[in-house]
């Protein structure tokens with residue numbers, strides 16, 4: 496059985512004032528049986544980690560470069576995130592794949608960088624609407640999964656997030672059957688590649704328009720071990736009930 500994780504991706508939202516909301520999230524999720532992770536923008540990682548020291552909320556980055564340091568203007572390395580207090584990093588989010596042309600090869604290198612640095616990698620995959628309508632969903636996510644994960648991962652250092660691109664920020668959510676079909680497929684692929692012990696223990700998160708109103712039914716789907724939440728992770732009033740639903744699942 497994989498452990499449960501509720502992760503929030505704040506994307507490009509939040510200035511110092513958002514630290515008050517982070518404290519409210521820590522308060523609202525204090526008794527959670529699930530792990531809680533918030534990934535604020537890079538500018539807030541250090542302050543967020545300091546604010547959350549001793550709290551139940553881990554802090555992560557939203558991306559890292561594949562190398563430790565060098566001439567890469569504007570980028571942040573896994574080591575820098577760790578130094579700032581992060582314990583995790585999202586890699587391969589569809590917005591990075593689209594906005595910055597990241598490929599599975601890039602994502603795999605970033606996952607390796609996270610692993611070498613001791614950060615938990617939250618590796619994102621997911622199909623576009625065109626790919627789903629063409630009947631290619633399992634082929635696409637299978638290829639992304641195979642290409643984005645190095646051979647050396649374990650359930651301790653890697654989480655996979657299935658985020659259908661068409662469900663992100665749109666309020667559109669796949670049916671529970673569609674989520675279950677993909678998660679069961681991903682689980683089988685992980686077991687086939689990494690063996691039953693590791694493959695069954697890698698947490699599989701669902702992401703895309705998760706809200707307090709749909710969280711419990713999504714967490715009841717087989718092989719859904721948690722969520723990667725965008726918009727609804729910005730407010731304790733929304734994220735708190737999502738974490739509570741996962742705790743009770």
Ligand code: 13P
Pocket residue numbers: 504588658662663664665666702703704705723724725726727
């Ligand atoms: P929303 O929850 O806003 O749809 O975003 C999902 C997401 O992209 C999390 O990484």
